[in-house]
Amino acid sequence: MINLNESAFKRVKEMIDRSDEVGVSAFKAGCGATIVDAGINSRGSYEAGRLFAEACLGGLGSVSFAVDLELSVPSVVVKVANPSVACLASQYAGWALKGEGFYALGSGPARSLYGNEPLYATLGYRERSSVAVLAIESSKFPPDSLLETVAACCKVDISNLYVLIASTNSLAGSIQIVSRVVETALHKLFELGYDVSKVLHGFGTCPIPPLPEDFMTAMGWTNDAVLYGGKVWITLRDEVAVDSLVEKLPSSSSSDYGLPFLDLFKRYNYDFYQVDPMLFSPAVVTVNNLATGHLSSVGRKNAQLLRREWFR
Template sequence: MSLPLITKPELSPNQQALPIVRDLIARREQLQVAVHRVRGATVIDCGIEVPGGWEAGLAFASICLGGLAQVKLQWADFGGLRWPGIEVVTDHPIRACLASQYAGWFIKKDKFSAMGSGPGRALVQTEELFTKLGYRDSSPVAIFCLESRKLPTEAAVDMIVEKCRCEPSDLYILVAPTASAAGSVQIAARAVETGLHKLMELGYDLGTIESGWGICPIPPVAADDLSAIGRTNDAVLYGATVHYNLRDDDDKLSSLVGQIPSMASRDYGDLFGKLFKQYGNFYDIDPLLFSPAEVWLSNIQSGSSFHAGSLRPDLLTSSFGLEYR
């Protein structure tokens, strides 16, 4: 399994995301974000000491996807629950979602820690994932998207610069807490990525996948980050639908599709917050749970499409704390 066209600079996630970063900086007042200089790097606060918002979250998600996906906010129907959602469409699913968007680098330096996503991961190359993908980005610019309640310290920025082997002035770091409007949006934008990661865990050859399309409800901002982790996971597990175009054998796809959705997990049917309390940590939760609620596989070779999973508006209503009058 490898990424095609890995040497083309026009497909560099860091290069493609840079214009979106610059636009976010230029519209900082409009999008309610703050721009800081830390050790020469540009750090953009999207919801810690500033309000941020849905539009900031939209930019955050687009940047996190390496500028290789169309991302749109819209109202949608989630199994009878009409609610704001985010739609992601990409013809570069592996590069945009796994090589860029996936939260695969745990950044820790002294007292600062954060989950690291974004195009810059393909420069750092500390994850086994990039060995599997056979991919390395080549870019003088490095862009990271962090899920954190704190801005990175000077020591953390120095470490990231060293890992990326870039100039401090070429490093851009976006930060948003889980419990923020931007945080809700950017996590809900991970449905396509979540499905791809599940397929990889199942041992499927991702090289057959040509495009991905997903939609997921955007959870209301929770009172605290731990509650927000529950809501954002529930949004994907019980509200997200993904669709992949690929080329493979129909019999293989027919037997595969039922293994992809969250309902294939032993832990399916409980809210994520309840599961976290039950197990006491993330690592004992069934890893097969982390999947979209509903999956479509369309075989370009045969014209056949295969479906599995279903939306759970009842669980979304409970998780999101929705009250009807």
């Protein structure tokens, strides 16, 4: 089995080695951890976003770029091997990071070293590594005390902790968020009680939204890119269980479907946890079941909503 953190570190090292070219800056925090700024004070780039996203996948996926011809915007193309591990054990943002007024959700393979989230018991996956790679979506850098806690939780020397960070309204930040399109489908399956180890391959596309000035708008637009523009293809092998779940996989199966995410967020008084959790999935999900040979496609792309929201 590939070591997620060691594989992710190869992408981190490439970002550092090519920092001028890809528009990132790397520096040592006071505590000794290495911070790679891909979109707070740094301009970032498409390439920085690609490497950021691939690091989040622990080296078990690749990200490339195309054009969404329907919307006339760039899009990501995500290919994932061993999706349950790549998407849930690594890419999923499940580690709540809090300290000294800082709050963010941590993603990336460092989570698999800590392993405190319940999903690790279900997946039966934990990892040991001398290096830890953590990814954070934030407009400010984490305090040293929090980084020291992360290193201790991951059981690595603080000098071997690498933190990728970019704001939501940066190019690299936007790219790494929409590159989670396959992960949203896997997480939906997981939440529905499905054995995600049966998923063999994942493939997804998602438009990259334009970059607004403020964080809140960027948060809404990146969510909408997945909810209304994301398409995912899943290959699995299952005799029976998946058939009853297919209709529940796309975002359109949610009672909260149909509004731009920011409008929905306002409706719930900015309480994220009031939003129907079944909304967070791609617009279209196609499932190829190798056990039966069946190909099922559910959901629909809502280009009209995205066009109305993004083009002004």
